[in-house]
Amino acid sequence: MNLTRLVILPAVAAFLHMFAPLAVAQSAAQSLDFETYRTKVEPIFLKKRPPHARCVVCHSANNSAFRLEALPKGATGYTEEQSRRNFANVSNLVKPGQPTSSRLLMHPLSREAGGDLFHNGGRQFSSQDDPDWNTLASWVGKGK
Ligand code: HEC
Numbered sequence: 001m002n003l004t005r006l007v008i009l010p011a012v013a014a015f016l017h018m019f020a021p022l023a024v025a026q027s028a029a030q031s032l033d034f035e036t037y038r039t040k041v042e043p044i045f046l047k048k049r050p051p052h053a054r055c056v057v058c059h060s061a062n063n064s065a066f067r068l069e070a071l072p073k074g075a076t077g078y079t080e081e082q083s084r085r086n087f088a089n090v091s092n093l094v095k096p097g098q099p100t101s102s103r104l105l106m107h108p109l110s111r112e113a114g115g116d117l118f119h120n121g122g123r124q125f126s127s128q129d130d131p132d133w134n135t136l137a138s139w140v141g142k143g144k
Helices: 003-031 034-046 055-059 080-091 131-141
Strands: none
Touching: 034 055, 034 080, 034 131
């Protein structure tokens, strides 16, 4: 083996490694349906679910991995461009085809219903029968 090879191979490996997470995120977004996201899923993030605050109120402002665009003042929905950016972010929080392994679904779900230990935004969904939770699950479930 010559010296050039010894130097270049590890460099290539390190380079690929750097981009691997990006490739994974991209393939998740590719197998999830954007139209369903925009018309069915995203409205859930904007909807008031008493006694809880709306997802968008916290998640357009806080620093968690679930990051939504800020809604322009007075707007009741997102532009398509904003929805595309939200879609890209939200896709990182789900495992296509596996709703119950998806952070987006398990984090705000009540613990009794199988959800995570703690969500600062409360138990937004009290059971897996919640219609909105089901909409999220079916969107994720149809991805591959
Ligand atoms: C009152 C504010 C608030 C509301 C409302 C809220 N959240 Fe959160 N959420 C937080 C905070 C703060 C965190 C980060 C700390 C934690 O994990 O609890 C978080 C974390 C998360 C995470 C984990 C992100 C990560 O970093 O991995 C998900 C997923 C999530 N929220 C989903 C939702 C969904 C879906 C809704 C609406 C149905 C919602 N949240 C409503 C405050 C909120």
